[in-house]
Amino acid sequence: MTTTTAPRGLRRSSDLPWGNPLVYLIAALVITAMLGPIVYIIIGGFRTNSQITVDPAGWPDPWNIANYLDVLGGGIFWRQVLNSTITAAATTLGVLALSLAASYVIARYRFRGAGALYVLFASGLMFPLTVAITPLYIVVRNLGLMNSLGGVIVPQIAFGLAQAVIILVPFLRAIPDEIEEAASIDGAGRLAFFWRMVVPLSLPGVITVGILVFINSWNSYLLPLFILNNEASFTLPLGVQAFSSQYSVDTAKVLAFTSLSMLPALVFFSVFERRIVGGLTGAVKG
Amino acid sequence: MTDRELISPAAGGSPAIIEADGGSARALPPSRPSRRKSLWGIRLEILLLAGPAVLVFLAFVILPVVMAGYYGFFRWQGYGIPTDFVGLQNYLTIIQDPDFHEALWHNIVIVVLSLVLQAPIAIGLALLLNRRMKGQSVIRVLIFVPYVISEVVVGTGWGLMLQSRGAVNAFLENIGLGAFTQDWISNPDIAIWTLMGILVWKYVGFAVIIILAGLQGIPNELFEAAAIDGASYWQIQRRITLPLLGPTLRIWAFLSIIGALQLFDLVYIIWGQYIASTAGTSTMATYMVSNGRNAGNFGYGNAVAVVMFIISLGVALAYQRIVLRRDTAGALTGRSKR
Structure with a gap:
């Protein structure tokens, strides 16, 4: 690689x-x-x-501008923006926390099973959400998480791990052993080393993963479609769809709602475009 | 959905670790003398750090797939414990259902057309954008915009524009091409091509970005040497660039194939579950959702999921073994250690 x-x-x-x-x-x-x-x-x-x-x-x-003012003045749009933001932020934080810790173990602890652990997460790429959605819905329902953002967040974290671990492990492995030795001579334990050195040094990888996970979550449709049936819990993609069928005769308003809903993603993209384009190519090239 | 598959090529990093850890039980390398922690302390650290991720991953990624395998043997409405064991009946129904055959056929068409339509466009654009020119980074970013926008926005927008009295037909009439107006969405002769057009529009930017990255991996010396030898621009592209792009193109094709087999969002948003099958754009995934959850037949839906999983896995493994084995070791083929 x-x-x-x-x-x-x-x-x-x-x-x-x-x-x-x-x-x-x-x-x-x-x-x-x-x-x-x-x-x-x-x-x-x-x-x-x-x-x-x-x-x-x-x-x-x-x-x-009446259409835009209408949408911006109503509560529906903002509630969905809030739901989408909470979901995407929580998913991103969750993926980063779990995958950084797991990647750290895979990359820097030498023990029997480190390789197996990597293969386990990497195998996640063979289990796309589309295939797992029907039973996943049953798992979430049995946990009592239907119609709650948590029911979307937790599975999204799980499905984001494979990609995150694959991107992060090379970053963590690239940290020179000398730095770790120096830290341990200075009396820092592995966990302190993790917080003080590993997280800052792997920041480019962390940011790439974070952006990919955030945009994925912001755009995700299938999982919320199954889990969130109650309009109060809709995220933006569900909201756009509901709005466009509810106001199917009011094309102009649907267009306004749709363009407002893609605005956050477009702004996010234009702020981080280099990271996103670079991150994707870097990730694909390995 | 596609993003998750993007990264699979990198998955080949594994063999190195498997070999590195070699089965010995040493918990620490000898080069770190100052570390005098007990083995148990280290085990606790490993458990603490990796445990949560493993737990979440097993519970929400692996377990559902295993559950699908189990529920697929039952007739089950999704409530209580499945009791009506029907053996392979669900699978027999799937294999014999003409609707499923149609959906599978559409998936195959989409897989093939995605490759055939996107590859030339993406290679052409990438070669174009790889030339030294003003504003190239801006152009690269703009081409990528449709990929970042959500499937729902794309589906809603295109759905409105492609209605029989929508913007596309009106545009054609305004520029004097009124003869070409169509019922883009519901005419079964055209619908699949409409879908392909939208798919190419949304995903070609991703192919361009990957190919551009591949182009940057080709050493400049090769082009310079060829230019000194008097090769023309097109000769250089044909004899040097394209062959050296091979690995990149094969990886992109892999991602595209897997993505096309899982296609759900755009079809479901634009066509919905009923029109999709009459317009000829249904896919395995839309078949699964409309005959599983939406029909209340969770046993059957799970069986369809298993069939989809087996087809995708089979295609992925076959592709890795047959196509990707030619690429350098450790790129993607690492998992199947030869």
Whole structure:
């Protein structure tokens, strides 16, 4: 395994030459195709239903912010934002805490079974959530966690572990033994070493895992669909779907709701884009 | 859902550890003399650190799959203890159900088309974006945006745009291509292609990013040497870049195949459980949900889950053995130690 550090290819473009104009034309077309539908959803929210009925592909004339104000003024949207935020934050914290501890054991303790432990977690990649969902639903129901965010959070933590352990173990193993020896000469125990040295030194890996888990949780649909049947507990994806079937005649409002619900993910992505793109490539390349 | 599968290539790290720990019981390397803790203390640390993760993992990942294997032998409505043991009846029903055959066939079509449609587009875009040009990092990020947006938003948005009186048809009419308007979603001749279009739109950015990473792994000296020898841009791409991209492409194909076999969200959101089967876009996963939980037949749903699991696992293992074995040891094939 070659662990290339991730965001290598993203060099500053200011010192690059202008190339073939055809290349820019193709790039512009591709970007239009990729962003067009997203822009349509956002702009569509600024139109009225009659405008949409007359010409579904038209421009807002006049621009109309009532749909957005309606959604932002209602309690439903904010409750779902809150639910999604709680779920994603708790899932991220849970995955990071559990996977860091387990990866630390796998990477730095030499004992019979360390290899088996790694294989156990890595095998999780062969057990996708889609396959496990029906019995998982029964487990969650038997635990009395139906319609509670906990019933989504705990399984999501479990299903996030495989990926997290696989990303984190190489980071933890890369910490030089000398640092650990120095720490232990200074009288620090392994657990103190874990908190003082391991966590800070593996921060890039931790951040990558954290972002991936957070976005996964923010977007997740199948598990909440099974666990959360009560509208008060809906996360945003369920909320978007419920809203779009409830207001199926009010297209403009559905578009406004949908674009507002993707806004947090887009903001999150634009803040961390280098980490995400780099993290994915790094993770895939191993 | 796909993110979880992304990382599997890295899973090959395991053999090194298995060999390193070699079966000896030494708990500490001799190079750390200052550590004089008892064996029990170390065991306690291991238990304390790894225990919670193992417990959660076993309870919510492994146990459900085992349970599915058990419940699959019962006719069971999901309440109380299953008592109506039916043996292999559920599996026989699945194998004989034409609806399942259809769903499986759609999955196969989606697997193949995902590879055939995405690979050329992604390779072309990656080669394009690998050229030294202004704004390349911005372009890379923008191509990736659809991948980050949730399936529900994508499904809702595209669902609205593709209605017979939606934006796509109106756009076609506005630019004078009114002859090409279609009933994109419910026409069974077209629906699967509509689905493929949306899938390519959403996931091609991911393929581009992986391939770009693979391109960066190719040493620049090779291109320089070829250029000195007088090779043209296209000759270099064909003779050097593409062959050296092999491992990257094979890993991407693996992830794409596994993802396509599990496809659920987009189909369920755009088509719903009933229209999906009449429009010809149902998948094994939507079949599982609509005939299992939604129909109240939890025994049957679990049996479908087992069938899906076996198919996915079989495909994954076969792919690893046949396709990926050519790649360097330790990349992905590590688990099947040869």
